[in-house]
Amino acid sequence: MKAICDFTKIPLFQTNGEPFEHPACFLPILGKPFVQHIIEYIERSGIHEVLIFLSQYADELEQLIGDGERWGISITYSLLKKTTQISERIITSEAIAEDELFLFCNSLQLPFFSKNHLLEPMRFSDEKSDKDLLWSVCTKAILIQGTTEELQETKVFSLDVCSANTYLESLHKILVRNGEGLIMMGKKIREGVWTGPGTKISPSATIVAPVYLGSQVNISSNSIVGPDCEIGNGCIIDTESSVIGSSVFAGSYIGKSLYIKGCLVNQNKILKAELDTVYAATDDLLFSSVESNLPSGTKFKAPFFSRLLALALALVTFPVYILLLLFQALAGNKPLHSVTIIPIPQKLTAETLFKPFSREIKVLRSRSETQGILLKHLLWHLIPGFWTIACGKARFFGTPWKTTEEYSHLTKDWQGLYLQSKPGIISEADILYFQYPSEEMLFASEMYYKVMDTPRYNAKLLGKYLRLLFSRRND
Incomplete structure (x- = not known):
């Protein structure tokens, strides 16, 4: 069986005064966008082929959902013009046989049906309100005849994000059920x-x-x-x-x-x-x-004590630094290679947000290659970074420099956060995560550190860093 998803209508909440500028299907439910729960529920129902019709927010939806590889399913997309009816595209589609049953769904409701419900034509409605959820199991012939409303009605538990009220009601319902039926994070x-x-x-x-x-x-x-x-x-x-x-x-x-x-x-x-x-x-x-x-200056000043300590550590570990350079050369790699980074902090204006100042630096390895194992971070980032700290260009703890390519992939909020951050060789994400975190987790980590950044908090991070150096994180 295939699933045909009508994700063409993505409303904003039409409110008194200005609109609430957050697409309904992206509303969070238990740590994930609502539309992601829909795809995961379809996959757990045993459906492995999904065709999604897009119109509004097409790029954002495709970027969020992807090709389905992470769920072990195949997802294809079709862009629909506003003047085209989705039923017309389904009827003319060669990917669906004339008498083939398929699941038809939308992005604003999620009925909790069972696999047995997929065996014969039917439509789903909410078990309490009797509201038609606009999900159905049907065929091309049923669409052609326009008899979807005459299908057998099945009442099920459901979630709904059509309005702010129904969204909060759905949040209450799923929390009371302890997240049963959804894949929950946390x-x-x-x-x-x-x-x-x-x-x-x-x-x-x-x-x-x-x-x-x-x-x-x-x-x-x-x-x-x-x-x-x-x-x-x-x-x-x-x-x-x-x-x-x-x-x-x-x-x-x-x-x-x-x-x-x-x-x-x-x-x-x-x-x-x-x-x-x-x-x-x-x-x-x-x-x-x-x-x-949070206020932030546009000029960075490294603490004098940090620079002095870093200089001492740089001199002590200088032989190790030379060995790392030799290892890189013997392994067939350039001992040091240039990357273009966006230095921080920078004055946050409309101009700097889109065209921030950049410069080149020399690095041994990228952070994604060493994330999760602190011994590698110590060797490839901290030991070379002692010289950077001693020169007053960074602190021990802060936000790592991002390359121009990495910066271009950030959301506008994240770009604004980054430009106002203080540079550091060790980030909180290096300590928290066993593997390179997702963009959402990395953003949350950097935002949290920016708020908590104090000498006392950095001392706690130092203690965690030293403990984890000798833990299983480095096996």
């Missing part, structure tokens, strides 16, 4: 509470289940989170704030002493679901992107 730390790596909860904070917390989330003192909440990667809930029955998207900052209930928060915009109204905050102490909330 670790269950107690009944009804899940967290991702690097998340920190103050001892005086109150977490009311069910709650899903992403990676690198910071819940500050005397704050209350839950029930029925999802807090995205890299978010910060500041002191004495309450978040109830809401979803806070990745990279958002909730200021001090705020009360949020029944809302969707996306950096500096908040959508009150009940009132169907968007509020755009202008005060950085309310809702804002973490990177824009």
Whole structure:
């Protein structure tokens, strides 16, 4: 059986005043975009051929979903003009036989059906509201005759992101079910509470289940989170704030002493679901992107003590550095090769965001080649980096320089965060992750470090780094 996905209609929430500029199918559910859960559910139903029709946000959807290789299925795409009916394309498609049953689905609802439901023509509706979910098992003939509404109706549990209210209701329903039916990211730390790596909860904070917390989330003192909440990667809930029955998207900052209930928060915009109204905050102490909330200079000054310590370590490890150069040469590689990087920090303007200043540096190996094994990081990055720190061009801890190619692949928010960061040889991601992290995890890690960057926090990272050098991470 094949699945035919109508992902052509990707609405924004039409609210009173300005729209909430976040495509509905990308809304987060348990750490993943809703549309990703759809593809994973289709695969777990035993369907291995998927044809997706795209129109709006075609590039973003194709980049997110890919060709299906990570799920062991085949995904192909077809671009549809606004004036073309998807039923016309399906009827004329040679990839589908005339009497072949296929699953027809959309990007805004997800019915929890069983494999037995795929054996005969039927359509799915919600078990409580009786709402038609616009998912069906049908054939070309049924589409031609226009009899999809006359198909046998099957009532099932479902999730829905057609509106802010139905999205929050779906979040509540799936949290109450402990994520049953979906592939869930994160670790269950107690009944009804899940967290991702690097998340920190103050001892005086109150977490009311069910709650899903992403990676690198910071819940500050005397704050209350839950029930029925999802807090995205890299978010910060500041002191004495309450978040109830809401979803806070990745990279958002909730200021001090705020009360949020029944809302969707996306950096500096908040959508009150009940009132169907968007509020755009202008005060950085309310809702804002973490990177824009924190001041940052445009000139970097390495601490004198760090430079002095790095010089001493560089002299002590100089023989090792020479051996590394010889090893590279004997292995047939250039001892040092040039890469073009975007130095940081830089003044954040519209011009620098699109055309930042760049320069060339010499490196032994790329970071992706050594990520996850700290002994390799020590040899190929830290020991050569001692000289960089001694020259005042970087610190021990900070954000690693990105090449021009890596920078071009970052989102605009990430580019803004990067340009305001302080350069360092050791990153928090080097310590946290056993293998090179995904872009989402790397972004969350760098955002979290930017907020937590203090001498005391760097001392803790140093302790972790030294402990992990002698752990199984280096086997």
